[in-house]
Amino acid sequence: MRAVSAISGGVIRACLGVGLVGLASLAAVTGAGADPLPKSVEEFMQVYRQFLVITGAGASAPYQMVVPACDRCVPVVVNCTAPISAPAGLAGRRAIVDEYTEAWVRRFGGVPVAAMQDGGLDEVTRIIERRGFDCIAAGNSPLG
Secondary structure (H helix, E strand, O other): OOOOOOHHHHHHHHOOOOOOOHHHHHHHHHHOOOOOOOOHHHHHHHHHHHHHHHHHHHOOOOEEEEOOOOEEEEOOOEEEOOOOOOOOHHHHEEEEEOOOOHHHHHHOOOOEEEEHHHHHHHHHHHHHHOOOEEEEEEEEOOOO
C-alpha cells in the first residue's frame, strides 16, 4: 500500500481506523511520530474525498465550499448539509473539525462538535449517522 502523506493529522488518524493508511505506512511517513503534512493540494483533496465516502459524510453533507488558506497551506474545505457560499455562513452551525480548522471555524461563528484528532473515526461516524452536525471542515494545514 502506498503511504498517504496528503492529509492533516486529524484526518490521518480517522483514516487509520478504516485502513486507508496502515501503521507501517504511517510510521514510514511520519518518522518520529510527527503528523505528515500534505505535499500538494491535489493529494490532500484526493484523501479528503476518500474520507467523505468512507464516513458517509459526502452524502450527508453534499454542499462544498473551498476557501484559500495561507500561501503554503492547503485550502479549507467545508462540506455542509445545507448550502453555504462564504465562511460567514458557518455562524451557528455545528462543525466536525480537526486541529487545523477548529480555530478557523470558531472565528466565523461555527460551533465545533467534534475534533477528528480527539475521537477518531468512531466518534465522527456516530455524529454523522445521527445527523449531529451541520458541516465538516478540514484542511488549512501547511504544505510539507
